[in-house]
Amino acid sequence: MRTSKLTWLAAALALGMAGPLLAHEDHDAxxxxxxxxxxxxxxxxxxxxxxxxxxxxxxxxxxxxxxxxxxxxxxxxxxxxxxxxKTLGQRLVSWLGRLHTVVIHFPIALIIGAFAVELFGLWRRKPFYRDTARVMLVVGALGAIIAASLGWFAGGFYLTDRNSVLMTHRWLGTSLALLSILLVYLAFRARREVKQPRTAYWGLLGAMTIAIAVQGWLGGSFMHGGLDHLAF
Missing domain, CATH: 1.10.287 (Helix Hairpins)
Incomplete structure (x- = not known):
């Protein structure tokens, strides 16, 4: 009972601090x-x-x-x-937002890598590669959830953005984090039901691999000005 009260108190304090913490110049810039x-x-x-x-x-x-x-x-x-x-809370929000660029590389590499491992397993016709891909997806999904959460600190808790690239990056990343949970569920369901076709799993894994590549490009475009930084 006491733990429950402390949880509600912490939630109330977080909501009360949300307004002044999230309205600062970094998000406007x-x-x-x-x-x-x-x-x-x-x-x-x-x-x-x-x-x-x-x-x-x-x-x-x-x-x-x-x-x-x-x-x-x-x-x-x-x-x-x-x-x-800045207040201590504003500095904490800004610091958490900067961690987004540190964490985001892990889900990108692990989920795309899991797709590659699955394809290699099909080519070699050895099912044990599925176990490797499954572990990569679990870690990648955890990384995606953390990265998406930190991304909201980096971009502010807004439903719309005047920067169209940021808005697309925000909601695509949030969607991918949620879909990664479904992907892990489908991977473990395929483990229990070995004889069932893995059509839904393969479809979602392939779609997410493409979407993650697009998401990574959007993040790079936002940070470095599109393809201009690749000029020869």
């Missing part, structure tokens, strides 16, 4: 959540900003200053100031 995009701002504001930037850039060049170095120094100073202004 990546286009998370609904809102106006930069393109929707009046054109004259952009013209004035460009004119001012050109005038300041010319003055800096005339004075022999390294504009790029100054900008980097100013940006670093702003980042440090923003970090100092």
């Amino acid at each position: 990546i286009g998370a959540g609904p809102g106006k995009t930069e393109a929707s701002q009046p054109a004259e504001n952009g013209d004035h900003a460009a004119m001012n930037g050109n005038m300041m850039g010319g003055a800096d060049a005339a004075m022999g200053r390294d504009v790029a170095a100054d900008d980097m120094a100013m940006g670093h100073g702003h980042d440090e100031a923003a970090a100092k202004n």
Whole structure:
């Protein structure tokens, strides 16, 4: 009974902190959540900003200053100031969000690898490869659930995003995490019912392999600007 009360108290505290914790500048910077995009701002504001930037850039060049170095120094100073202004809860949310890029590689590698192991087992006609693939799927599903959860911390707890790539990445990743649970269930059901065809299992595993590849590309596009970083 006491444990149950503590659980409800922790849940109430988490809900109470959710509002102030999740509304911070990191999510705005990546286009998370609904809102106006930069393109929707009046054109004259952009013209004035460009004119001012050109005038300041010319003055800096005339004075022999390294504009790029100054900008980097100013940006670093702003980042440090923003970090100092965050509460402990906001810093924790930001830290959990940064772990998303650390964890996400495991489900990508393990689930796609399980598909490859299953194909190799079919080619070699040795069923024991299924056991290897099953273990990989269990670990991959756990990784997918953790990665998707951390992704919500990284992108904020919003149902829609003004950044279309982020929104697609958010919901595709969430769907894959949930489907990974179904995939593990189908893998263990196939173990119990050896004589039954594994059509549903193969169909879901193949579809998820393709979807995970697309999801990984979306994440790379969001972080590195699409295919521009692959330019030769």
